[in-house]
Amino acid sequence: MNTIALVGNPNSGKTTLFNALTGSNQHVGNWPGVTVEKKEGQLKFNGNIYNIVDLPGTYSLGAYSEDEVVARDFIIKGNPDVVINVVDATNIERNLYLTTQLMEMGTKVIIALNMMDEAKSKNIDIDIEKLSQNLGIPVIPTIAAKKKGIDSLIQKAVEFINEDIYNYDPISYGENIDKEIHDIRILLKGSSREYPNNWIAxxxxxxxxxVLNKLKSNELVNQHLISLADKASEYELEIVDRRYNFIGNIIHSSVNRPTESRETLTDKIDKIVTNKYLGIPIFAIIMFVSFQLTFVIGSDLLGGYVEGWIENLGGWLSGILLTLNTPDWLLSFLIDGVVGGVGAVVVFVPLIAVLYFFLGILEDTGYMARAAYVMDGLMRALGLHGKTFISMIVGFGCNVPGIMSTRTLENKKDRMIALLINPFMSCGARFPIYLVFISAFFADNGGIVLFLIYGLGIIVALVMGKIFSKTLFKGESSHFIMELPPYRLPSFRSVIRDMWDKVWDFLQRAGTIIFIVVTLLWILSIFPLGVEPYSQESLLGKIGTIIAPIFAPAGFGTWQASVSLFAGIAAKEAVVAVLGMVYGGASEGRELISAIQQAFTPLAAISFLVMTLLYTPCAAVLATVKKETNSIGWTVFMAVYPFIIGWVGAVFVYQVGSILGL
Amino acid sequence: MEDKAMVFLKRNEFGKIKEINGCEDVKKRLFELGLRRGAGVRILKNDIGPLILNVSGCKMALGRGLARNIILSI
Incomplete structure (x- = not known):
């Protein structure tokens, strides 16, 4: 099967083109060893099937970010049969910069000149024939969002697969550099052929x-590079300049762009949403409305249905199992353990789906870039990057996607901090815990308590961010450079598709890791055989009894509270579920609330809430941290340090409160 | 012709990038994003927080620290 790779700048419409080419035949994975998303899909054309690989959107093919390395490694080592370079017609000059690097690699490339409609409305006049001639690369005009030009693009790409040559001339970098390239190529002769010598040079x-790292073993080349001394840094920028000169010459005769562009609708909107007084309030309102809608639609409207289905499924399954004379232990495992446990997590699917839907719309319209912009000032004062705030917002829904969204931070330091502080953002799964305790003790001031809990989470996150940037991750926070793409109407289909990818990811997680943890908890609750499940005599109860003294200074040193926190590490939803079980099979309603009223003092309740807000994140988050950092050390750190902070916080609240006589 | 750091330009002022100070990595990144020697820049916003500018038809937000190191001739 032939492979076609897509490369292009962020916001060039590459993903839209990918969707137009592959339809629903696509799947999302990860590039091996890195956290960069890998999108692949299939295209059927004239009875043949082509594999389409969507490479990460990049401005360049250097080693600036993981994305760039992934993209260029695939182009060189993945041997795509043809590369489609998506170029934004409204911004040809900068987009062609990436093209020059494809030419340096000797890639078989064709250009999809995308967003022709927007270029037209901006009065940008492009002579496609001439542009193609000047470059020596076929150029096909497209409007991916309206599926225009797609067929001719495919036609050309397929034709090109069978052609063996490319027609473009090498770029000249001026006499000195050209000579250096030539010299290094000679020195490289005979060494590894993993990469083209010209490109290496x-x-x-x-x-x-x-590349310098790979050349370390090559004495000759190293000596030569050292002999260049300070000329080296001169060349570095000279090469970039020369690429732009090359582009300048090419578009000089083929592209005519009006010099004075009038104020666009995007400019008008930006004047309001990035305004120094209005920016942050507008952002706050947008987020507030999104969350409100998420809870109303995802939890109140849809959540009930899912809960109902799971209950019905449980009932239906136990009915069948009973007729089959299933032993009691298996029945209890399947119904309480599997259906109840995994079900407790699946209930959150609508919430997550709706949250992703809204976040997807904010992303697709281009607003998220503005949100990062308005938050940058505040975040910078704390040594954090503006984009960190976006990942924190996402974390309010669920910390798993929150942590995944830290991928947009290019700098390792910024990314690690954003990742480590994310679990302090109180996720949706912790919400039921607050609700139960609020109705037990603070029913009259529920709103204020909720606000304080969420606020405390944000404050702890920011303080820890500041501490990390001063200790573990010293050094400058990376500079704020970001493109503010024009506002566009979101494509409903692509938002839904993205949402589905993420929900599916969540379901897989629920199906594997959460299933395992739930099973373990259930086993702990019924052993040793014969004990009352979820009693103090069960293994689970004994574990709770052992842990309990740790929490005595925080005012909730009971085995029940301990065991619920223990279960909360599996999934935060389990805290309430386990409290329900251990307090004498109380369901989650009134009985549980009165049981809690007897077991906790109001002060201990606050202290317990502080603990549940801050302590060790759930297993799904830890698994994500492992996946994203690829480090057991950081995963353990993520499990331990929030626990310490939660414990210290809870003890502080309880002790100070006791002294004050609360 | 007068040289000024980008951060001192006001809204709607226009200049051409003359040079960029700072380490090579940052310089190169800016070049790659289109903020290169000779590029024309129009300031769209410069009050608090990062600047917003238009570089050959593309809208960019740029931290003040960076804008201090970009010298424009006006």
């Missing part, structure tokens, strides 16, 4: 860290 002169 250019990248070495550009000071590309990855």
């Amino acid at each position: 250019i990248k070495a002169l550009e000071g590309d860290k990855e």
Whole structure:
């Protein structure tokens, strides 16, 4: 099967084109060893099937970010049969910069000149024939969002697969650099052929860290590079300049762009949403409304249905199992353990789906970039990057996607901090815990208590961020550079598709890791055999009894509270469920509330809430941290340090409160 | 012709990038994003927080620290 790769700048419409090419035949995975998303899909054309790979959106193919390395490694080592370079017609100059690097790699490339409609409305006049001639690369005009030009693009790509040559001339970088490239190529002769020598030579002169690393073993080349001394940094920028000169010459005769562009609708909207007084309030309102709608639609409207289905499923299953004379232990495992446990997590699917839907719309319209912009000032004062706030917002829904969204932070330091502080953002799964305790003790001031809990989470996150940036991750926070793409109407289909990808990811997690943890908890609750399940005599109860003294200084040193916190590490939803079980099979309604009123003092309740807000994140989050950092050390750190902070916080609240006589 | 750091330009002022100070990595990144020597820049917003500018038809937000190091000729 032939492979076609898509490369292009962020916001060039690459993903829209990918969707137009592959329809629903696509799946999302990860590039091996890195956290960069890998999208693949299939295209059927004239009875043949082509594999389409959507490479990460990048401005360049250097070693600046994981994305760039993934993209260029695939182009060189993945041997795509043809590369489609998506170029934003409204911004040809900068987009062609990526093209020049494809040419340096000797890639078989065709250009999809996308967003032709927007270029037209901006009065940008492009002579496609001439542009193609000047570049030596076929250029096909497209409007991916309206599915225009797709067929001719496919036609050309397929034709190109069977052609063996490319028609473009090498770019000249001026006499000196051209000579250096030539010299290094000679020195490289005979060494590994993993990468084209010409490209290696250019990248070495550009000071590309990855390539220099690979050249370490090559004495000759190293000596030569060292002999360049301070000329090296001169060359580095000279090469970039020369690429732009090359582009300048090409578009000079083929692209005519009006010099004075009038104020666009995007500019008008930006004047309001990035305004120094209005920016943050508008952002706050948008987020507030999104969350409100998420809870109303996801929890109140749809959540009930899912809960009902799961109950029905449980009833239906136990009915069948009973007629089959299933032993009691298996029955209890399947109904209480599997259906009840995994079900407790699946109930959150509508909430997550709706949250993703709204976040997807904010992302697709281009507003998220503005949100990062307005928050940057505040975050910078704390040594954090503006984009950190976006991941925190996402964390309010669920910390798993919150942590995944830290991928947009290019700098390792910024990303690690954003990742480590994310679990302090109180996720949806912790919400039921607050509700139960609020109705037990603070029914009259529920709103204020909720506000204080969420606020405390944000404050702890920001304080920890500040501490991390001063200790573990010293150094400058990376500079704020971000493109503010024009506002666009979101594509309903692509928002839904993205949402579905993420929900599916969540379901898989629920189906595997949460299933395992739930099973373990259930086993602990019935052993040793013969004890009352979920009693103090069960293993689970004994574990609780052992842990309990740790929480005595925080005012909730009971085995029941301990065991619910223990279960909460599996999934936060389990805290309330376990409290329900251990307090004499109380269901989650009034009985549980009165049981809690007897077991906790109001002060201990506050202390317990502080603990549940801050302590060790759930197993799904820890699994995500492992996946994202690829480090057991950081995963353990993520399990331990929030626990310490939660414990210290809870003890502080309880002790100070006791002294004050609360 | 007068040289000024980008951060001192007001809204709607226009200039051409003359040079960028700072370490090579940052410089190169800015170049790659289209903020290169000779590029024309129009300031769209410069009050608090990062600046917003238009570089050859593309809207960018740029931290003040960076804008201090970009010298424009006006």
